Amino acid sequence: xxxxLLNQVGKKIILLGNEAIVRGALESGVQFVSTxxxxxxxxxxxxxxxxxxxxxxxxEFSTNEKVAMEVAAGASFSNLRSLVAxxxxxxxxASDFLxxxxxxxxxxxxxxxxxxxxxxxxxxxxxxxxRVFAYLAHIPTLEPxxxxxxxxxxxxxxxxxxxxxxxxxxxxxxxxxxQSGVVKLGEFKKNEEKGEFIKNPHQFSTMPxxxxxxxxxxxxxxxxxxxxxxxxxxxxIQNGNAKAQNSKIGIIASGISYLYAKEVMKELNLxxxxxxxxxxxxxxxxxxxxxxxxxxxxxxxxxLDPYLEKEIKILAKETNPQLQIFGKSSHQYIxxxxxxxxxxxxxxxxxxxxxxxxxxxxxxxxxxxxKLPAFPKRLPQFCPNCPYWLVFGAIKRAVxxxxxxxxxxxxxxxxxxxxxxxxxxxxxxMGSSVGVAHGITKSTGQKVISFVGDSSFFHAxxxxxxxxxxxxxxxxxxxxxxxxxxxxxxxxxPGVGKTGMGEETVSLKIEDIVRACGVKNLKxxxxxxxxxxxxxxxxxLEKDEVSVIIARFxxxxxxxx
Amino acid sequence: MQKNFNIIITGVGGQGLITLTRVLAEAALIEGxxxxxxxxxxxxxxxxxxxxxxxxxxxxxxxxxxxxxxDLIISLEAQEALNALYYGSKNRTWFLIDxxxxxxxxxxxxxxxKEIIRETERFxxxxxxxxxxxxxxxxxxNPVLAGIFLLGYAVRKKIxxxxxxxxxxxxxKVIPEKYLALNQKAFDLSFGR
Numbered sequence: 001x002x003x004x005l006l007n008q009v010g011k012k013i014i015l016l017g018n019e020a021i022v023r024g025a026l027e028s029g030v031q032f033v034s035t036x037x038x039x040x041x042x043x044x045x046x047x048x049x050x051x052x053x054x055x056x057x058x059x060e061f062s063t064n065e066k067v068a069m070e071v072a073a074g075a076s077f078s079n080l081r082s083l084v085a086x087x088x089x090x091x092x093x094a095s096d097f098l099x100x101x102x103x104x105x106x107x108x109x110x111x112x113x114x115x116x117x118x119x120x121x122x123x124x125x126x127x128x129x130x131r132v133f134a135y136l137a138h139i140p141t142l143e144p145x146x147x148x149x150x151x152x153x154x155x156x157x158x159x160x161x162x163x164x165x166x167x168x169x170x171x172x173x174x175x176x177x178x179q180s181g182v183v184k185l186g187e188f189k190k191n192e193e194k195g196e197f198i199k200n201p202h203q204f205s206t207m208p209x210x211x212x213x214x215x216x217x218x219x220x221x222x223x224x225x226x227x228x229x230x231x232x233x234x235x236x237i238q239n240g241n242a243k244a245q246n247s248k249i250g251i252i253a254s255g256i257s258y259l260y261a262k263e264v265m266k267e268l269n270l271x272x273x274x275x276x277x278x279x280x281x282x283x284x285x286x287x288x289x290x291x292x293x294x295x296x297x298x299x300x301x302x303x304l305d306p307y308l309e310k311e312i313k314i315l316a317k318e319t320n321p322q323l324q325i326f327g328k329s330s331h332q333y334i335x336x337x338x339x340x341x342x343x344x345x346x347x348x349x350x351x352x353x354x355x356x357x358x359x360x361x362x363x364x365x366x367x368x369x370x371k372l373p374a375f376p377k378r379l380p381q382f383c384p385n386c387p388y389w390l391v392f393g394a395i396k397r398a399v400x401x402x403x404x405x406x407x408x409x410x411x412x413x414x415x416x417x418x419x420x421x422x423x424x425x426x427x428x429x430m431g432s433s434v435g436v437a438h439g440i441t442k443s444t445g446q447k448v449i450s451f452v453g454d455s456s457f458f459h460a461x462x463x464x465x466x467x468x469x470x471x472x473x474x475x476x477x478x479x480x481x482x483x484x485x486x487x488x489x490x491x492x493x494p495g496v497g498k499t500g501m502g503e504e505t506v507s508l509k510i511e512d513i514v515r516a517c518g519v520k521n522l523k524x525x526x527x528x529x530x531x532x533x534x535x536x537x538x539x540x541l542e543k544d545e546v547s548v549i550i551a552r553f554x555x556x557x558x559x560x561x
Numbered sequence: 562m563q564k565n566f567n568i569i570i571t572g573v574g575g576q577g578l579i580t581l582t583r584v585l586a587e588a589a590l591i592e593g594x595x596x597x598x599x600x601x602x603x604x605x606x607x608x609x610x611x612x613x614x615x616x617x618x619x620x621x622x623x624x625x626x627x628x629x630x631x632d633l634i635i636s637l638e639a640q641e642a643l644n645a646l647y648y649g650s651k652n653r654t655w656f657l658i659d660x661x662x663x664x665x666x667x668x669x670x671x672x673x674x675k676e677i678i679r680e681t682e683r684f685x686x687x688x689x690x691x692x693x694x695x696x697x698x699x700x701x702x703n704p705v706l707a708g709i710f711l712l713g714y715a716v717r718k719k720i721x722x723x724x725x726x727x728x729x730x731x732x733x734k735v736i737p738e739k740y741l742a743l744n745q746k747a748f749d750l751s752f753g754r
Contacts, residue, residue: 014586014596039603122603146597179624180586180598256624263623350627367629370651373680375643376669378573380607415607419667487603 005051011185017177018043020147021113021170024154025083026055028109029191032075033059034068036459037488038087039122040177041115045085046489049500056190061491061500064459065090069097069112076110076167077204078195081158085113088128089429093460095133100206102137102167103214105221108195109162111154112139115172118303118347122174124410124427127345129304131171134281138218140225141169141280142234143255147181153278155186156234164221171280173303175256175347226282234278235287239271247272248296249360252288254280254308257301260353267354268363283311289319299360300327303348326360379418387482387553388413390527392421395449397530398537404447405440407433411453412486431460437475438468447541448475455485455493457510462517468546469518476540476547479510482555490557514548521547528553565618566722567626570708571645572637573663574606580735581708582613587731588723589617599624610644633720634685635711638663639677649684655720656681659707661694697747706747713751
């Protein structure tokens with residue numbers, strides 16, 4: 001871990017994509033870092049948590065991603081360089097603040113990291129492509145492919161952010177964030193400049209009519225950034241020589257997909273021209289137009305949604321209407337049919353790109369044909385001695401599961417959706433189990449038990465709890481308090497008494513907050529006392545008001561850390 | 562080395578796959594190779610099947626090994642070898658399987674070791690079954706060292722084209738001080754087997 005702090009310029013070390021982002025931020029003189037943990041972005045916060053004091057950087061785990069983005073913006077407004085990291089869904093939470101933030105722009109360089117999870121390896125909810133926020137918020141967005149690029153692009157993002165006074169986003173996917181590879185170190189020195197907020201409501205107050213001017217200024221910034229993008233070496237053409245051009249087949253790829261394209265071309269001994277796009281937004285439209293002008297066939301490879309494909313189809317209409325564009329869009333009128341040769345669902349894999357390129361080039365590739373046998377599948381489950389076993393066991397003894405509706409969310413307790421528990425009838429984002437429970441009890445009078453984790457309670461559970469009390473319904477909410485943010489790697493939260501930098505701090509009591517929200521029926525139970533727990537569940541399910549049980553027993557890893 | 566060397570490690574969450582993956586990548590870097598790995602965190606580590614990829618050689622692009630593209634599959638639990646058949650092929654793949662079974666919950670029909678080997682043989686040039694967990698538990702009191710033991714085994718049998726010394730150096734670098742001696746012993750245990 002300490003290797004990441006080495007100050008040996010040119011030394012090669014192995015880093016995960018996420019660690020390389022940390023190193024890139026350090027080499028850029030980052031001073032202020034915030035996050036809410038979420039896989040596949042968690043190692044950014046975890047790494048800063050370990051090294052921040054040594055590196056002279058302020059780091060915090062914020063209560064949720066929106067707050068994390070706000071505090072990082074506050075640092076940037078005070079002229080510090082700041083970085084905020086989150087997973088895809090975190091960006092949804094933060095988006096309410098993100099959109100006006102890009103309007104106003106920033107002062108110190110500010111970089112936002114978002115990590116998508118194609119294939120939902122570690123994500124419930126959805127296979128979200130966060131790049132859509134580039135359009136929604138007009139935020140410049142870069143897509144690295146390798147750990148080296150994670151570092152280099154982070155540095156570039158800081159430079160661009162400071163030069164154009166705009167936050168810059170880096171979009172990773174799981175196979176980039178959790179890819180390790182060789183990274184060449186650059187110079188890193190502590191940045192000891194102090195922050196100062198200088199009043200400037202002209203920039204930082206997003207009120208009409210000024211906000212419309214801001215919108216105009218933002219669009220102008222983006223066009224300047226597009227000029228930069230046109231010339232930038234992170235949008236690079238390879239094999240662009242005349243011989244390769246004669247092939248009339250070209251590839252445009254971004255992120256991890258570029259590595260699959262390179263790997264496959266090496267194996268098939270192909271040298272099609274490739275345009276690797278490091279910028280997702282703003283796109284270098286001229287460069288793309290030039291690249292596709294003389295091609296007959298184009299393959300576009302990108303992870304998750306076919307955004308590049310749609311953009312490039314529009315460009316091709318102007319520059320090369322005859323161009324056949326292959327990709328993943330299943331859209332009935334633009335593409336689809338025989339041009340839809342990559343999957344739109346799930347993550348890409350090198351063999352999918354292999355198949356696509358063999359189709360386009362006519363090259364043969366012998367893949368083994370043996371049929372895979374059927375074999376049993378191992379599902380995720382609670383760790384041995386996990387205290388959650390006792391909660392779900394007690395629930396099954398307290399109620400007939402078919403008579404009660406069970407609400408879940410993301411966190412370790414979502415594994416209650418799997419056998420042998422089967423105790424989640426709906427499962428969405430953090431905090432939602434409580435909000436939905438209120439809607440169901442209000443609509444039906446049916447009994448609902450809503451499970452919410454301790455970190456999730458702080459993250460987004462509190463407003464939903466207040467709502468249920470205020471608007472008079474009666475779900476039973478069970479706060480699964482295991483004293484940590486377990487699923488993402490045991491990060492502290494406001495109830496734990498430790499900050500992200502390991503300092504002692506106040507430990508907020510969930511019961512105090514629950515009481516302050518107006519809840520009268522409250523019990524705090526160590527679920528090892530099964531009979532007491534079962535009795536409380538039975539009693540509270542009969543109540544006409546909101547009830548809360550805090551099931552309190554630490555995660556098996558809490559004292560090991 | 563003409564072509565890149567592609568390794569898949571499979572097992573169950575908690576068996577130390579990520580440490581093994583780091584050791585291999587560091588050892589490859591020590592020998593001057595380019596190297597990439599791919600791993601998964603979070604939900605994927607919760608007692609379910611886990612799989613990591615390690616590729617090293619001259620120029621490595623993809624961190625993922627493709628279908629049928631593995632040179633070596635190390636399986637830290639026998640049934641998990643079945644998950645990795647996808648990456649195996651008759652002409653290039655070695656299977657190195659720990660003779661250790663962790664039951665799968667539910668009412669699914671599990672395959673016996675014999676049936677598993679019958680399947681891996683269809684997707685490999687050779688399948689080796691080694692009682693690594695049993696040996697490390699008996700000799701060192703901890704079956705989690707089975708991975709390092711198997712690494713030693715694969716290097717000494719020259720299945721992995723890296724020097725034992727490079728792996729030992731990598732172990733020293735990656736493994737925390739307090740577990741180091743035990744891991745070095747596990748690596749040496751494979752000697753002569």
